[in-house]
Amino acid sequence: QKEVEQDPGPLSVPEGAIVSLNCTYSNSAFQYFMWYRQYSRKGPELLMYTYSSGNKEDGRFTAQVDKSSKYISLFIRDSQPSDSATYLCAMSGPDDYKLSFGAGTTVTVRA
């Protein structure tokens, strides 16, 4: 079993829809949670960063962390074609030397 599980999709939604992405993890020590966006053949770009449990909102993006369920989510409201990308979750714990990444979910927003 992988340490971080993420459905690779692909996910296709119409413009304006809410995109819902999620990851589950097995390591209860994880406390730093991130979402990265990666356009085709480009480097991942940090979108959201959350410490421990709770919600964080930034514009059209909302990140949620439920440590009791070992489950994190990313919601994209009013999705735009420019949101079409691969979204990777990443996480780490105290003294971790690396981030553990999910496989990434490919999202297409249709105009």
Place this chain on the structure above:
Amino acid sequence: DSGVTQTPKHLITATGQRVTLRCSPRSGDLSVYWYQQSLDQGLQFLIQYYNGEERAKGNILERFSAQQFPDLHSELNLSSLELGDSALYFCASSVGVTGTGNEKLFFGSGTQLSVL
């Protein structure tokens, strides 16, 4: 633009050859990380340097080596290349080290390596 610079953007070489990938971190960042991304393996951590010292190794092959120089730029050396080494290689940087709250990694645009 993340501020992390990687060169070259593309490399085409033959099996058995050796190549060097270069990375300049963001200004002020002391940590450099190397990741390999392939279609079937996703993002795989290779190695991390902090202020010139190797801090952690991941799934890095013995044929691969890296170093971070006093000016904080880093190089990843890949030798005796095999077809399976074809992948996107990313460098990332951060202010501090992971596991201490400095988890925000900023990635470069990557080097696409094709081994023919």
